[in-house]
Amino acid sequence: MKKMILIIACALFLMTGFASAEEADAILGQWYTDPEKKDVVVEIYKDNDLYSGKIIWLKNPKEDDGTDKVDDENPDEARRNDPILGMNLVKGFTYKGSNKWAGGTIYDPNNGKTYKCKMSLKGDDLKVRGFIGVSLFGRTVHWLRK
Secondary structure, X not given: OHHHHHHHHHHHHHHHHHHHHHHHHHHOEEEEOOOOOOOEEEEEEEEOOEEEEEEEEEOOOEOOOOOEOEXXXXXXXXXOOOEOOOOEEEEEEEEEEOOEEEEEXXXXXXXXXXXXXXXXXXXXXXXXXXXXXXXXXXXXXXXXXX
């Protein structure tokens, strides 16, 4: 009888671990960063146990003169010619449970600044909050699953 209880307990423990991993990976995929404009797509991927995301599509990837859009606001002058397409926008997130990811950063190529960030998922709506210091001082945007 004790052996049977131990087997059941181990099975339940393993099933919980698999459900947790599946829950953590729910963020993976492609996301419109502005559901109305649908002009940028970020793909969130897993690298070891961390979640990051890079820009994989731009509605307008070129400047008016035909050159690629670059990260011209980057505070590191050596990176100002890096293309926006392919850029890592969000980095270093860990799954915290209850469809929440934290501990990462988000880069804003419009101003060249990097912010702390946390994300939460409900259905196909990914709430992305960038902030300075504490979450109270920040801005939330909603990304839509593609």
